[in-house]
Amino acid sequence: DKAGLQEQDTVIETDHAIYTFSTGGASLKQLTFKRVADGKSILINTIEPGSLVGREEKFLLVALNEQTPYYYTLVGKQELAGATELVYKAQTSQATIEKTITVHHSKFQIDVALTVTPHTDSVQVRLLYAAPRVMSVKDDVISAVYNTQKGSLEKDTRSNIDLNKGWYMPSVFGAEDRYFAHAMVSDQNKFARRAYYAIRDTQLIAILESDPIAQPTTWNLSFFVGPKDEKALIAVDPRLEQLLDYSGMLAPLARLLLMVLNYLYGFLQNYGWAIVVMTILINLILLPLNIRGAKGVKNAAEMQKKLDYIKKKYKDDPDT
Numbered sequence: 001d002k003a004g005l006q007e008q009d010t011v012i013e014t015d016h017a018i019y020t021f022s023t024g025g026a027s028l029k030q031l032t033f034k035r036v037a038d039g040k041s042i043l044i045n046t047i048e049p050g051s052l053v054g055r056e057e058k059f060l061l062v063a064l065n066e067q068t069p070y071y072y073t074l075v076g077k078q079e080l081a082g083a084t085e086l087v088y089k090a091q092t093s094q095a096t097i098e099k100t101i102t103v104h105h106s107k108f109q110i111d112v113a114l115t116v117t118p119h120t121d122s123v124q125v126r127l128l129y130a131a132p133r134v135m136s137v138k139d140d141v142i143s144a145v146y147n148t149q150k151g152s153l154e155k156d157t158r159s160n161i162d163l164n165k166g167w168y169m170p171s172v173f174g175a176e177d178r179y180f181a182h183a184m185v186s187d188q189n190k191f192a193r194r195a196y197y198a199i200r201d202t203q204l205i206a207i208l209e210s211d212p213i214a215q216p217t218t219w220n221l222s223f224f225v226g227p228k229d230e231k232a233l234i235a236v237d238p239r240l241e242q243l244l245d246y247s248g249m250l251a252p253l254a255r256l257l258l259m260v261l262n263y264l265y266g267f268l269q270n271y272g273w274a275i276v277v278m279t280i281l282i283n284l285i286l287l288p289l290n291i292r293g294a295k296g297v298k299n300a301a302e303m304q305k306k307l308d309y310i311k312k313k314y315k316d317d318p319d320t
Contacts, residue, residue: 008074012084014105017226018043026072026088026099027058028110033180033227046132046180046225057200059182060112060223062099063126067092072099082106095123107235108226114191117216124212127191129223131158131175131204132182140177142204144197145243147172153242158204167195175204176228176243183224184208185237191219 007024020030031047047059062068069090076087086101100113116125131142143155146167153172156162167173173195174183184192184206192208199205210219224236233240260281264274283290 007071010074010077010086012086012103014103016108019103019110021086021101022058023072023074023088025058025061025070026090026097026101027060028225029059031059031225035227044134046134046177046182047130048135057128057130057203057205059129060099060101060110061128062097062114062116063128064092064094065124067094069097072097092119094118094120108224108232109236110223110225112221112223113218114221115216115218116213118214121214122212123214125191125210127208127221129174129182129184129206131206132177132180133203134177134179137177137179142175142177144204144206145172145174145176145181145183146170146195147239151239153239158199158202161197161199161204163197163199165196169193170195172237172239173208174206174223178228180227181224181233181240181243182206183240184221185224185240186222187219188221189217189219191221 007022009023009029010021012019012021016034018030018032018034019028020032021027022029028047030045030049033044033046035042035044058070061070069092072088072090074086075089076085078085080102082105084103084105086103088099088101090097096117096119098115100111102111102113104110112127114125114127116123133142134140142158144158144161145153145155147170148154151171155176169187169190170184170192171187172183172185173192174181175197176183187208191210193211194209196207196209197204198207208221210217222236224233224240226232226236228243230241230244233243260278264277268274268277
């Protein structure tokens with residue numbers, strides 16, 4: 001541990017977000033999303049200094065069974081086609097770690113290439129990342145997100161998570177709140193032999209754990225770190241669309257309505273007006289059915305009047 005060392009921050013800004021990485025843990029120190037609400041640009045943090053309890057909970061921290069390094073050296077930065085790449089390196093008596101982080105500019109995806117060279121007979125590696133946490137949102141709903149054996153995604157709210165449970169080689173593993181999600185979506189080299197959750201204070205932490213290794217090993221993982229927006233989710237992994245909780249026979253209709261609402265918002269830049277316009281459009285589409293229904297009600301009422309008249313006229317001669 002190199003106490004007292006100055007952490008170095010590196011900022012990567014895209015059209016949609018601002019990522020601040022730190023040599024402290026080679027971690028994502030702050031994540032700020034750019035959003036537009038009612039025609040105004042706003043910034044929303046899902047990771048920010050002070051939102052995580054301790055240094056063990058740094059986002060994308062690599063932890064070892066002994067002597068976890070908390071201070072890295074930034075050894076490289078380069079701009080790629082549509083992405084920015086950062087290379088960090090750290091060394092302890094137990095292992096040398098090289099972590100390459102790639103931030104995609106056009107989608108909410110972060111890739112992590114991790115190489116661990118053991119200096120002892122056995123090293124076990126863990127990768128930690130926290131649930132999104134918007135400090136200004138009170139009573140937010142934080143949930144674990146993971147794939148089932150059948151491939152679908154399941155959720156457990158923070159209060160219902162079994163902290164003694166482990167998942168074997170998950171293909172999707174992470175956490176969400178109402179509006180954002182942080183989840184591993186690709187594990188090409190089978191790093192996560194086991195995955196589980198921990199709670200620190202009120203923070204939900206997802207943990208991926210490798211098998212013990214004795215030889216230099218490289219793993220490649222990808223993460224979705226972004227808003228629960230249909231296009232954003234599908235651009236990284238189509239399975240993530242399940243986070244939107246479409247269900248039942250009306251799921252296709254719900255998707256269509258959401259698509260129309262987002263299309264109108266693109267023009268109006270105000271969800272209130274977009275809802276008003278969509279309501280008008282729905283009423284116009286249903287107008288022929290409403291007119292036909294009104295005519296049917298009117299015809300039924302007229303028929304009932306005729307029946308009542310006939311009953312009254314021939315009340316003394318029911319066989320007529």
